[in-house]
Amino acid sequence: MPFIQTEMIRLNQSFHTSAEAIDAAGEVLETAGCVSPAYVQAMHERQALSSVYIGNHVAIPHGTEEAKSAVQKTGISILQVPEGVDFGGQTAKLVIGIAGVDDEHLELLSQIAVICSDEDNVERLVQAKTKEEILSLFMEEVAS
Helix, strand or coil: CCCCCHHHEECCCCCCCHHHHHHHHHHHHHHCCCECHHHHHHHHHHHHHCCCEEECCEECCECCHHHHHHECCCEEEEEEEEEEEEECCEEEEEEEEEECCCCHHHHHHHHHHHHHCCHHHHHHHHHCCCHHHHHHHHHHHHHC
């Protein structure tokens, strides 16, 4: 998955609320030059419309359709949250922020959903000790 770089992975994060987690995921995307601040706000709007929690301890914050213009380049931020953070009554231990140019976000969503539908994969990502370990887990799953 070419959109993931080690500098966009954060290990051992801790958040009190899903809003804090979304802010952090968006901030990584913004710092990497993928999105403007308006996109981070749209990530909160998306969560308000329907939870971005997808199951298996994974949440995938992303912006609304209207926020497409705030995406400068496709990217993924990965936040490892070993203690978990509450997303509407569900506990997310992996928060994956995505921003996609044109329809690339749909491809990203489907690839992430495939990887994260396997509980063992999620557990390996949550337990990973290095950013490189997380990166290689994503790469090997996409390659297979």
